Amino acid sequence: MARxxxxxxxxxxxxxxxCVTACKxxxxxxxxxxxxxxxxxxxxxxxxxxxxxxxxHCTDAPCAAVCPVNCFYTTADGVVLHSKDLCIGCGYCFxxxxxxxxxxxxxxNFGSRGKMDKCTYCTGGPEADNSAIQYxxxxxxxxxxGKLPMCAEMCSTKSLLAGDGDIIAEIYKDRVxxxxxxxxxxxxxxxxxxxxxx
Amino acid sequence: MAMAHARIRLIVAAIGFLIVAxxxxxxxxxxxxxxVNPTASAVKEQQLLQQNYRIxxxxxxxxxxxxxxxxxxxRTWRLFHEVWLHWxxxxxxxxxxxxxxxxxxxxxxxxIEGGRSGRMIPRFNSLERVTHWMTAVSFVILGVTGxxxxxxxxxxxxxxxxxxxxxxxxxxxxxxxxxSFPFVLGVVVIFVMWVKEAIFTAVDIRWFIEGGGMxxxxxxxxxxxxxGQKVQFWSxxxxxxxxxxxxxxxxxxxxxxDIYGMQIAQMIHALIAMLFVGLIFAHIYIxxxxxxxxxxxxxxxxxxxNWAKQHHSLxxxxxxxQGRAAAPPAGATTRxxx
Numbered sequence: 001m002a003r004x005x006x007x008x009x010x011x012x013x014x015x016x017x018x019c020v021t022a023c024k025x026x027x028x029x030x031x032x033x034x035x036x037x038x039x040x041x042x043x044x045x046x047x048x049x050x051x052x053x054x055x056x057h058c059t060d061a062p063c064a065a066v067c068p069v070n071c072f073y074t075t076a077d078g079v080v081l082h083s084k085d086l087c088i089g090c091g092y093c094f095x096x097x098x099x100x101x102x103x104x105x106x107x108x109n110f111g112s113r114g115k116m117d118k119c120t121y122c123t124g125g126p127e128a129d130n131s132a133i134q135y136x137x138x139x140x141x142x143x144x145x146g147k148l149p150m151c152a153e154m155c156s157t158k159s160l161l162a163g164d165g166d167i168i169a170e171i172y173k174d175r176v177x178x179x180x181x182x183x184x185x186x187x188x189x190x191x192x193x194x195x196x197x198x
Numbered sequence: 199m200a201m202a203h204a205r206i207r208l209i210v211a212a213i214g215f216l217i218v219a220x221x222x223x224x225x226x227x228x229x230x231x232x233x234v235n236p237t238a239s240a241v242k243e244q245q246l247l248q249q250n251y252r253i254x255x256x257x258x259x260x261x262x263x264x265x266x267x268x269x270x271x272x273r274t275w276r277l278f279h280e281v282w283l284h285w286x287x288x289x290x291x292x293x294x295x296x297x298x299x300x301x302x303x304x305x306x307x308x309x310i311e312g313g314r315s316g317r318m319i320p321r322f323n324s325l326e327r328v329t330h331w332m333t334a335v336s337f338v339i340l341g342v343t344g345x346x347x348x349x350x351x352x353x354x355x356x357x358x359x360x361x362x363x364x365x366x367x368x369x370x371x372x373x374x375x376x377x378s379f380p381f382v383l384g385v386v387v388i389f390v391m392w393v394k395e396a397i398f399t400a401v402d403i404r405w406f407i408e409g410g411g412m413x414x415x416x417x418x419x420x421x422x423x424x425x426g427q428k429v430q431f432w433s434x435x436x437x438x439x440x441x442x443x444x445x446x447x448x449x450x451x452x453x454x455x456d457i458y459g460m461q462i463a464q465m466i467h468a469l470i471a472m473l474f475v476g477l478i479f480a481h482i483y484i485x486x487x488x489x490x491x492x493x494x495x496x497x498x499x500x501x502x503x504n505w506a507k508q509h510h511s512l513x514x515x516x517x518x519x520q521g522r523a524a525a526p527p528a529g530a531t532t533r534x535x536x
Contacts, residue, residue, distance in 0.1 A: 048240075049241065
């Protein structure tokens, strides 16, 4: 069984934000919700690196652990999803998430949070696959069609890799060996408790 | 002459060819990975995590908190909320209940010495009582809905199922947020009303030494609030400052602070709240079951004279001296009813 992961090659990312645009378009993400974002470290200095970050679909997901209503579940492919019907918008998953993936629409007074929304690895949610209601709530379900997430498919430099963890780790390793440098698989130690040996 | 020119052209062409060949070969040599390593001057993930407990950069969207791409501190917070807080809360809450149960079984209800005299004296006016009950009801709502976040999925969810539990938890979240306002207002009014009565004096030292009348059978003197009630007062006021202050951060997430600050705020809120609920368990016990004649002071506003003589003798003297109630019939308070 495949174990789906993301790997962003920080040495290839050119901060074009194609992944962000692709995600927003494919999933009809409302304004103000940022499922995927590109962050640049040491902007303008030598050694500037950009990383595309969304939900990493962690092993032993901390978001799932802290949810007061247990609205999360992990699919057989290792994709971490949640139910917007059960979600109460408490915001705890954001406090626990090492990557800042959960997003909340502003629905009420104070800082009232609506139902949590996050990267679904283009896998939808608990409703029937590829149904209209699933698309409305969670966005596209590409995995059920045998496709990979749109962000990785649209990456202009193929820095954002998505797919089975072993396969993309292998691709990254080959890349690093061939070109002679690599800053590592960002976030893998925190998300999957493993690194890509290069 | 033409022969010499042809030879020079040949040599020039040969040299030119060699130069071009050398240039073409040079890039192939540069493809060997022994030249500049672009990653050398770049930051490394582990290095960044060691320097600051998180990795933060610059993004291009207005959501500033999204510029943090990795904060492993979230894992520690998860451990706090799922493990340490559960233990802390269980020990405090079940511990207080156990202590109260043992106290009740050993000491029993603290009865009015000499029985009721049947004569009443006003103790708490309408404002005091309304404020107290508004605060009390708000606290119960806050406590139950707050404990639901920590313990609900372990205790209640298996009983009523995920859909009902989710609907209840959504209402609980709003009830918690809205009830916080009357609660804080109530505590502010309580502070203003009773702060003068709540200052500790030498009378209270005596009161504590004599076990507050709860341990042993002494009847230490007290003014309107005895030593234990003053402890309750200050604990409640400080506790409210703690939960309301941290609660304000939680009510307006990321308005005042970043992810680290939010996690700290939640931890403070949860820890103080657990202690506060434990305190109120004891307060409810002593104010209802634990002391005969105590509850009516806050319910109807009046208390029995014998109760007042036993528990708040100095306050009773002051009230009688100001003519707030008729003095008890001579001898009625010292001899048991027969």
